[in-house]
Amino acid sequence: MEPLEPERRVIDAAEALARTLGESDNHTVAAATMDIDGxxxxxxxxxxxxxxxxAELVALGVAATxxxxxxxxxxxxxxxxRGLIPPCGRCRQVLLDHHPDILVAVPAESGPVVRPVRKLLPDTYFFPDANGRRIVRFNKRYHDPVMSGxxxxxxxxxxxxxxGPATFVFEDHPDFAHAEGEILSVERVRLIDLDPDHAAGLQSHYPSMPKDAELSRVTFRLSPS
Structure with missing residues (x-):
């Protein structure tokens, strides 16, 4: 995925800090991470x-602090x-366990891209005791309909x-809006069984999605204030 503006800020911050290194072989990589408040x-x-x-693991500790x-x-x-570099295997596993929905910036031929951490670790073991709270992302245009119910x-x-419990995040929202909620159910549906207009909208959003794709219909609610 192409980085949105907030994600580019994270990449820029990591690269800017990396440019200040080089005097000591003890510190050779910089990392930056953004929390849900921006x-x-x-x-x-x-x-x-x-x-x-x-650096990625130190950044997790700094953020927690x-x-x-x-x-x-x-x-x-x-x-x-050296510019943007991908995380090592150990960091990928820690990120998956502690922040299972984090986006990771990695270099690509066309420039930086962001990928869900699970895409960097296919068929991986997931450590359940880490209790990483889930994040569900929405386009910012859905902020008002979601918040109003x-x-x-x-x-x-x-x-x-x-x-289960989840935090709903509205991507690229100017105020980094987010809300606590709960996923009530996840039902499997097929693209070919949807209304043609709805299916066309989904295919526009997911251009690489096959015509026989299986989808998830997710029902959710906000937590009481």
Missing amino acids: NIHQAVNVYHFNGGPC AGAKQLLTIAAAGDRG EKTTTIRWDDPIAV
């Missing part, structure tokens, strides 16, 4: 032969002009959503 937290790695922490409970996006960049269902493709 705050950016930065950190660098601590290299050591016995397995010092990567600042009181951030849920993170939206993370990016890492290398010193000496007018919209209580959404249909998703290739977006595993589980029944």
Whole structure:
């Protein structure tokens, strides 16, 4: 996915911090992560032969120290002009367990892209005791219908959503709006069984979705204030 403006800010922050490194081989990678309130937290790695922490893991600790409970996006960049770099396997597993819906910035031929962390770890083991709270993303245009209770269902493709508590985040919202809620049910439906206009809208949103796709109809509600 192409980064939205907030995600580009995270990438820029990681790369800017990385450009200040290079004097010490003990700190060679910078990371930045954004929480659901739009705050950016930065950190660098601590290299050591016995397995010092990567910049991404230090950034998780920095964010937690600042009181951030849920993170939206993370990016890492290398010193000496290496630019954006993907996370190692250990970091991917930690991110998946602690922040299962975080978007990770990685380099691509066309430039930076963001991917759900689960896409970086297909068929992985998931550590259930981490208790990472789920995030469900909505386009910002759905903010008012969701908040008013007018919209209580959404249909998703290739977006595993589980029944239980979740935080609803409105992507690219100028105020980083989000709300606590609950996923009530997840029902499997087929694209070919939907109303043609609805199906056409989904195909526009998911251009790579096959015509015989299986989808999830998700029913949700906001938590009482």
